[in-house]
Every structure is written in C-alpha cells, then in structure tokens.
Amino acid sequence: MQDDALSVRQNSTLSSLLAERIEVSILSGELAAGERINEAVLAKQYGVSRGPIREAARLLAAQGFVEFVANKGAFVREVSREDLLEIYDLRAVLTGHACRLAAKNKGGSLDALKALHHEMDAAARADAPEEYYRLNLAFHDALIALADSPRLAVMLQSLIKEAHLYRQVSLARHPDMAQSNVEHGKILAAIEKGDARAASREGEAHVRAGKERFEAAVAPKKN
Amino acid sequence: MQDDALSVRQNSTLSSLLAERIEVSILSGELAAGERINEAVLAKQYGVSRGPIREAARLLAAQGFVEFVANKGAFVREVSREDLLEIYDLRAVLTGHACRLAAKNKGGSLDALKALHHEMDAAARADAPEEYYRLNLAFHDALIALADSPRLAVMLQSLIKEAHLYRQVSLARHPDMAQSNVEHGKILAAIEKGDARAASREGEAHVRAGKERFEAAVAPKKN
DNA sequence: CAATAAATAACTGTTGACAGTTTATCGATG
C-alpha cells in the first residue's frame, strides 16, 4: 500500500475502494470489454497484494461489470446491443414502479427534482448534451431516492451502471433533449398530483421512449 | 480440502460451491439471522482455508444473504416484515414483466407450465401445502425461463431467495392454494393467447394477491 | 513449410502466517 490517496480509507474497506478504482478504469475504457483482469498487474499498480484485488473483482462481478471463468479469471463484461435493449426494458418497468412509489410517498420534497428539471431545460436550450446527460443522471437518482425502496434503488443503479458498458456509448447518450425533458415534466406533474397510476405510466413511457431514441440512432430507418 | 463431496467440483469454482453450502446453512436457520459468519470456524468445518470462505461470503453478499461490516465481518441478513413487503412489490412488477415477455415469446413451449399447473391443482385438492409450495417455485422458475431475459431472471431469483430469509417463513408459505392456482390459470391463458397486456396484469396481480394473503396471515383483520 | 507435440512461461486458485482491530475478560478503584 504505497499509494497515498488509497491509504485514506475511512469506513470503507480496501477492496471496495479498489473496486471503485477498477470500475472507473473499465468505464473509461482503460480496461477494454472482453479483456482479462490481470490480478498481479493490478496488484502492483495499486501497491497491494492479490487478495484485495480478487475480492474487488468479486464485488465487480456482483455489480455485473466483470464475469468470472474458472481458472481463467475475471473478464470485463461486454454489453451488446441486445443486452442494452433488455436493460432498457427492465429500467422502464422499474422506473415506472419508482415513479408510482414516489407519487405515493407524501414525505419527500420535489424541490430538487424541479430544480434539475429547470436546469435541464436550460441545458437543452443551450444545446449542451454533456451537461444535459449529467443532470439527467442526477434527476433519475433523485427520483429513485424519492421512491424510498432500497432494493429498487440497487437494481436501478445497477442497470444504469451496466448500460455504461455499452461500447458506442455516444449513441445512447444524445437523445432529443427537449422531448426528453417534456417527459420529465409529465412525470413530475403526476408525482406532484399524487397520481400514482399516471406517474408509473409516464415513468415507464419515458424510458421506453429513450430506448426507441437509441434504436433510431443505432439503426436509422431507411425509407 | 478433505471433504469428499466438496472436492468433486466440475466447472464450478470452490468458492461458489462453498457459497451454496453456506446458503443452505442460512436458509435452514443453522446460521441464524444477525449472526456473524466466523471465517475460521467455517474454514475448519469445510476443510478449506479462509480465502475461499471469504470469497464465498462476498458472493453471498452480492446475493443479499449477508452484509459486510468493515473489520467486523459478514453478518447474516435480517429480513423484516417491511423488507418482505418491499420484495413482494418488486416481485409483482417484475413478474408482470416476465409474463408480458412470455406472452410475446412465441418460441417457448407451455407444456411444462401446464403440467405444473395441473399438479398444483392436485396438491391443492389433497391439501398438501409443502408439495404445493415446491411446485409453485417450479412454476415461477418455468415462467422466468419462458421470459428469456437473463437479467430479469437474476433479479427475480434473487428476490425469491431473499424472501426465504424472512424468519416466520411458515406465514408466507401457506397461501389459499386453490385461489392461488386459479391465478396461475389466468396467467397461463393470457400467455397462451399471446395477450401480453393481460399476461402482465395477471402476473402482477398474482404476486400482489400473494402479498395481501401474507399481510392477512401476519396481521389478521379484527372486526 | 505446416502441423503437431513437448517444454516453458504466465496466471489463477489456495494456503498458512502475520498485522491490525474489535470484543471479551479481569482486576483495580471509588
């Protein structure tokens, strides 16, 4: 353990910190899809022994980032177009459920969501997709928090993370911002009214629309 | 590694085998909820060193069976009544989705499901709740397989497994068998017709009904 | 020169030992 930043571990464990680091390497493409996770190399790189690396790999496997093959090691998961479509479907259903719960949950405040919605409007007008993308993630996070269902949160976060493994990420990340944010508005309105059924419908529709936007971007209709 | 049965490992890895063993110990109550997983004890018990036990524990943590606390170890997860209700809700939504996919999936055969439905009918008539319970699990497994969505399968299996951690298991396992199987029949009919919307509705309703049967059993209405 | 088999290197799986932290025990003290 010679890396300074790594040695600052508060309540977190070493292997979970390593898992986060490796996750970043995977998402940044530093560790390419299909590539094997070389325990010795990573151990040297992070100045630790192979044990914690192995545990971190198991953690990443649980989150769907890598896949274990007996006696061959851990390999960075490849997410195909079909995988991504499956993920969209599951996200749609679960996001719908999250919105239903959010509508029923009187306790939570909608202020954060409204603010994000507003900011996204500005980002859409300014044609700033990077910014819009960042805010969009935050919006969905806030929505999930409002649903107040820990298992649902884990599932949705896991799906969102896994979607990031799709190689041609850019294709999936430049939606019609204006339209997307109109949908956000519908979700917000339904939640505010406490209309669980409408919230569920709009939440699910929003993700399905995202899926269709992605499909259109990847395989544009020719006619 | 002195345990014979354990040494017979085919394509599976040692830690995953250990995870299965420990899982059985947890579900059987041998390892009680809240109890710490003592690595040294388990290592001795299974005749392996602590490394594989630790990896197995991480695997179980991923599946939601245990929880890690830094420097204290892995603890068997406690599933409260509220947790179980949350699990029911998620299962309802995901089962609905599974049924929708099953209805759309023309490829799969419904024979296995129909056979199980029939057998459950017999079990219900014979008032054999243990048998019914076993068949019910198989029915839901077959349904999940028909949906042909690997991530959905993992999520649902994980929820079903986690539900087994609920202490007063008996309360959750003795539904109104006849009524439950009528609902299975509705699901089957909708899938056979290829009516995705109805299949989804019936699948979701079936699990929600199970939730209500559980709630009634745990906190019976007094009037 | 291509194909195959033996030898070698690289890597994962597993182990036992050591370090650091938490929990339990026991004695001192008010």
Add this chain to the structure above:
DNA sequence: CATCGATAAACTGTCAACAGTTATTTATTG
C-alpha cells in the same frame, strides 16, 4: 458492588509463497 481501564483473546484484513491450470513458445516431424 458497580464502573472504568488495562490486558488478553478472538477475529478480520492483508500478504507472500506454493500448487495447479491454462496459454504460449519452441522443437520436431512429415
């Protein structure tokens, strides 16, 4: 006798070395 603090035991976290498996390279042969 209860409480607090020091001491010891138990346990998790980490490491380096060994064993077994897979992949690669090199030699051999038709």
